[in-house]
Amino acid sequence: MMLPIISIKNFSKSFGGTKAVASLDLEVEKGELFGLIGPDGAGKTTTIRTLVTLISPDSGEIFVNNLDVKKDVRKIRSITGYMPQRFSLYPDLSVNQNLVFFANLFDVPKREIAERKKRLFQFSNLEPFAGRLAGQLSGGMKQKLALSCTLIHNPVVLILDEPTTGVDPVSRNEFWTILKELKKEGVTILVSTPYMDEAVKCDRVAIMHEGMVLARGKPETMTASFQNRIYKLAGQDLIKHINSIALIPGILSVQSFGDSLHLTLPDNQAKENIRGKIKNILGRSFQMEPVEPSLEDLFIALIEGKSRNGN
Amino acid sequence: METEIAVSASKLSRHFGAFKAVDEISFDVKKGEIFGFLGANGAGKTTAIKMLCGLLKPTEGEATVAGFSIRTGTAMIKKNIGYMSQKFSLYEDLTVKENIEFYGGIYGLSREEIANKTRLLLSELNLENMQNSLTRALPLGWKQRLALSASLLHDPPIIFLDEPTGGVDPISRRNFWRIIYEIANRGKTVFVTTHYMDEAEYCNRVSIMHRGKIIELGTPTGLKQKYDKTTMQDIFIHIIGQN
Numbered sequence: 070m071m072l073p074i075i076s077i078k079n080f081s082k083s084f085g086g087t088k089a090v091a092s093l094d095l096e097v098e099k100g101e102l103f104g105l106i107g108p109d110g111a112g113k114t115t116t117i118r119t120l121v122t123l124i125s126p127d128s129g130e131i132f133v134n135n136l137d138v139k140k141d142v143r144k145i146r147s148i149t150g151y152m153p154q155r156f157s158l159y160p161d162l163s164v165n166q167n168l169v170f171f172a173n174l175f176d177v178p179k180r181e182i183a184e185r186k187k188r189l190f191q192f193s194n195l196e197p198f199a200g201r202l203a204g205q206l207s208g209g210m211k212q213k214l215a216l217s218c219t220l221i222h223n224p225v226v227l228i229l230d231e232p233t234t235g236v237d238p239v240s241r242n243e244f245w246t247i248l249k250e251l252k253k254e255g256v257t258i259l260v261s262t263p264y265m266d267e268a269v270k271c272d273r274v275a276i277m278h279e280g281m282v283l284a285r286g287k288p289e290t291m292t293a294s295f296q297n298r299i300y301k302l303a304g305q306d307l308i309k310h311i312n313s314i315a316l317i318p319g320i321l322s323v324q325s326f327g328d329s330l331h332l333t334l335p336d337n338q339a340k341e342n343i344r345g346k347i348k349n350i351l352g353r354s355f356q357m358e359p360v361e362p363s364l365e366d367l368f369i370a371l372i373e374g375k376s377r378n379g380n
Numbered sequence: 381m382e383t384e385i386a387v388s389a390s391k392l393s394r395h396f397g398a399f400k401a402v403d404e405i406s407f408d409v410k411k412g413e414i415f416g417f418l419g420a421n422g423a424g425k426t427t428a429i430k431m432l433c434g435l436l437k438p439t440e441g442e443a444t445v446a447g448f449s450i451r452t453g454t455a456m457i458k459k460n461i462g463y464m465s466q467k468f469s470l471y472e473d474l475t476v477k478e479n480i481e482f483y484g485g486i487y488g489l490s491r492e493e494i495a496n497k498t499r500l501l502l503s504e505l506n507l508e509n510m511q512n513s514l515t516r517a518l519p520l521g522w523k524q525r526l527a528l529s530a531s532l533l534h535d536p537p538i539i540f541l542d543e544p545t546g547g548v549d550p551i552s553r554r555n556f557w558r559i560i561y562e563i564a565n566r567g568k569t570v571f572v573t574t575h576y577m578d579e580a581e582y583c584n585r586v587s588i589m590h591r592g593k594i595i596e597l598g599t600p601t602g603l604k605q606k607y608d609k610t611t612m613q614d615i616f617i618h619i620i621g622q623n
Binding site for chain 2: 106208209238264265325326
């Protein structure tokens with residue numbers, strides 16, 4: 070039977086008494102760009118490390134490209150590219166030397182190295198910096214070099230653990246442009262990220278919490294299924310009043326989104342009543358318009374709902 | 381009027397050989413302001429912050445922090461600022477309580493003050509049950525709040541936050557910013573760097589640094605009008621992408 074390229078069934082893992090992942094099921098199809106999101110401690114990194122055979126599962130069936138993570142360790146490592154949260158480049162080797170080093174580590178035939186470097190330079194635009202020491206690159210360039218080193222052995226599955234943390238918005242855009250290019254070439258990508266603007270660029274995402282998946286699907290389908298109404302409040306100094314607004318009965322939650330606020334109301338809640346009460350608090354005019362829920366709205370509602378009910 | 385300015389830089393520069401990491405930056409941060417110090421990776425933000433905290437001497441120019449010169453008053457500056465970063469914050473192999481006591485000692489509090497502050501802080505952060513756990517056992521969001529509190533133990537008027545929320549999920553980031561607002565409401569000045577542009581929107585004013593220079597400075601609302609954009613993210617990508 071042909072399994073999806075990543076297939077996780079009933080996977081559990083504990084560290085001491087702490088359950089990191091609990092009966093997780095997850096499938097990623099060949100060629101997909103799949104996002105893992107969730108708060109710190111949700112089990113994302115444990116799942117990723119298990120997929121790349123760095124830790125072994127307590128229980129469950131886990132296959133990458135039909136290879137068993139418990140038995141086919143060497144084979145899985147040769148077909149996956151893995152970029153951990155802190156990727157180790159050699160700061161006192163040049164960009165070029167780092168690429169050659171990783172090529173040798175992954176047994177890339179000598180005669181192919183030049184060709185592969187050329188192709189990776191097309192993605193990364195790092196060719197002008199080939200001679201520069203890795204330690205002297207900017208944060209965004211380091212991440213692109215780390216990604217290039219991860220790709221030097223032409224992996225069919227690319228697994229990235231928060232690759233753009235600490236990277237500025239322009240460099241993040243460039244990084245995701247590269248991921249889209251790789252997807253076009255047929256590489257399957259599993260990526261975890263704390264940035265919701267990155268998560269919406271994925272074909273599908275899974276929202277993890279306390280070792281389980283709370284929701285999964287295409288970002289647009291997931292937000293369309295959101296049951297409550299979201300209103301955007303715009304006006305001056307709204308954030309100062311966020312705590313008072315949150316106390317108004319009938320409001321499920323108030324969150325800051327940049328300089329505006331998002332109110333979550335139940336579907337049946339009369340909006341005019343709420344508007345009046347907010348006006349009393351602010352003492353001046355403001356705008357209140359319905360908006361389509363974003364993935365971030367959904368994320369907050371799911372995780373906060375879980376914390377309220379569960380713990 | 382001098383007392384109304386918390387941080388002031390005037391043609392502040394730092395060169396490393398021929399490389400101008402910080403190239404004549406000038407700005408004032410008012411007391412009680414939340415000032416966002418934005419820029420691409422490698423723009424020179426960290427070098428600038430190191431100078432403002434008295435850890436690195438400028439090549440040219442001058443700056444004052446809490447009224448003290450960064451050339452001659454670094455000892456006084458260190459007493460008047462708190463510093464927290466995502467990269468260096470707490471000792472993971474000390475317990476929660478030991479970390480607070482350690483920082484209290486570093487900041488020169490008396491034994492009695494340390495004991496009082498520790499009790500107060502553990503209760504404020506709801507960490508009483510965790511006080512004897514190793515700090516590494518805390519979730520990242522909690523660690524960051526503890527680190528922030530530890531950097532405020534000596535009640536400094538100015539606090540520097542260097543990427544305080546890197547890698548943190550959207551809910552923890554919002555909780556963290558509510559605390560930043562409380563700190564600012566108490567009259568403290570907050571000088572913060574971030575790569576999350578939704579956080580830049582929460583600042584009273586922001587500067588955008590690029591290749592050692594400050595190339596834009598203003599309120600988020602003012603900048604949106606100037607560039608005819610709706611978000612700071614769009615503005616940042618527009619400005620930095622063009623240069």
